[in-house]
Amino acid sequence: MTLTDDTATLPNGLTVDAARAEAARAYELDRTHVFHSWSAQAEISPMTITASEGCYIWDGDGNRLLDFSSMLVNTNIGHQHPKVVAAIADQAAKLCTVAPQHANAARSEAARLIAERTPGQLNKIFFTNGGADAVEHAVRMARLHTGRYKVLSRYRSYHGGTETAINLTGDPRRWPNDHGNAGIVHFFGPFLYRSQFHATTEAEETERALAHLHDLIRMEGPSTIAAIILESIPGTAGIMVPPPGYLAGVRALCDEYGIVYIADEVMAGFGRSGKWFAIDHFGVTPDLLTFAKGVNSGYVPLGGVAISPQIYETFAHRAYPGGLTYSGHPLATAAAVATITAMAQEGIVENAARIGSEVLGPALQELASRHRCVGEVRGTGVFWAVELVADQATREPLAPYGSSSAAMNSVIADCKKAGMLPFANYNRIHMVPPCIVTEEQVREGVAILDKALEAADAALA
Structure with missing residues (x-):
């Protein structure tokens, strides 16, 4: 979701316009001074995050995204509880x-x-x-x-x-x-x-x-x-x-x-x-x-x-x-x-169990049945991986072990563009939202991934 109203207020009290200005300065300083982990320094363009709440984050352009990465799979209780x-x-x-x-x-x-x-x-x-x-x-x-x-x-x-x-x-x-x-x-x-x-x-x-x-x-x-x-x-x-x-x-x-x-x-x-x-x-x-x-x-x-x-x-x-x-x-x-x-x-652990068994797991399994680029779905609770392949019969990964690929990068970019931040590693999309995630948010996130995988399917045709 894109916030088109520059005067809208984010959860941290900043207007979208003010958050964009802060984000621009943060990005400039980051590229000038910050040394990033696991990265070739001159080849990255890190997303700037200006606000967060519950299962959502806001990027430097004022876009709200469902955080299905839980950052690095750690915001189990959600953002800013x-x-x-x-x-x-x-x-x-x-x-x-x-x-x-x-x-x-x-x-x-x-x-x-x-x-x-x-x-x-x-x-x-x-x-x-x-x-x-x-x-x-x-x-x-x-x-x-x-x-x-x-x-x-x-x-x-x-x-x-x-x-x-x-x-x-x-x-x-x-x-x-x-x-x-x-x-x-x-x-x-x-x-x-x-x-x-x-x-x-x-x-x-x-x-x-x-x-x-x-x-x-x-x-x-x-x-x-x-x-x-x-x-x-x-x-x-x-x-x-x-x-x-x-x-x-x-x-x-x-x-x-x-x-x-x-x-x-x-x-x-x-x-x-x-x-x-x-x-x-x-x-x-x-x-x-x-x-x-x-x-x-x-x-x-x-x-x-x-x-x-x-x-x-x-x-x-x-x-x-x-x-x-x-x-x-x-x-x-x-x-x-x-x-x-x-x-x-608040029954947050119980929510994670229920969401996994009744909502997220079944939704991902149903998604897998319709996409030729999905080799396997596996997980429990709010801890799921979607294994993407170039060929279901040979199980050739959509990206080689230890690397990425244009196809994987496209899936990730499409998810972000549609309003969902996934956790990605090699040939996998990990669907790992906070443990507080609701059924509605899960269905929204899975629908975004579903749409992104359509383009991956087409590329394999």
Whole structure:
């Protein structure tokens, strides 16, 4: 939707005309001074965002777009939720910052609320500034706890941009950073649509993927392996929901060989999958669980590690050699308290589950049945991927692994032009709106994608 009236007021109080002027200045300064992540600096033209509210954002030209990216799949509670905004302001007025060696009310209450929702007895919470450093510290804990060094991680995964986390990552962003000396060994996880195991059923995929992992453990030497880290549902890599029995099988292998099981819930946690944590779908309890993003919808940077009693005991009388100046920062943890409380009071996790099973999932499946460029639709809650292909029979991706294509760029551009901001990665469109999304907004977003895919179909004709 384009706001043609320059005097109209955006949610932040600016008129459209004033917002455009602010956006122009912001873009100029961005291009002059800002160094962007994951980008060739001279080849990008970043969208300027001037306002946001609920499931919508406004760009620098005054256009309102449905945010079906949740920015980086983190605004689970939606943009500018008044209870979270108020909590940040109240905390700023009371206590802006405190060194992490001191207790403070916001951090203590956030830890309690998170521990109440983690599976099993993961009742100790170590706070970080985000997901990547949560993964870094989880791996450090596992290595110190076991006295081993190797960590196993799957291909088609993303764990963060810091040194250990990027080496754990199983997508092409790892390649320029990977010198083969980080103690990381990658393996193939289950992904039936593009099976590495020649499987034809979910049961076969589970059995063969676990056999592959078991063989890898034995060939690498169980006594050398500290941890296996898995996104409970891989996010950026493709929202590949594990088949039944797979995560339970990984848990059993870890138990058999004394390996720490780390569940990466940075993207999939806090309602995104329709449960508080994605691993809750599978009835499995890890030894360590990393989180970030949805814990406070990214309003203030925050991440952390939830720790089992066994690993806690390793450091009960032995100093843990790690920390951060902003660990459990009061503004961030106050935002987490407000976010988790609002999600519970307003039934936001339940809304995500209902929307996924009754609205978004069925709508995407129906869309897939009509488009020759759609190979597969998969997901749960408000966490869905639409896999786009050049040929349904051969499953040739619409964009090559690790890259994009003119066809993919066209789909993304058409979605934006029609008023919907998707999350796109390689040959996939991820439909990942905030957990507060309504049925009407879902149908509007899916209709926009439907129209954009018509042009992709025509190009394949």
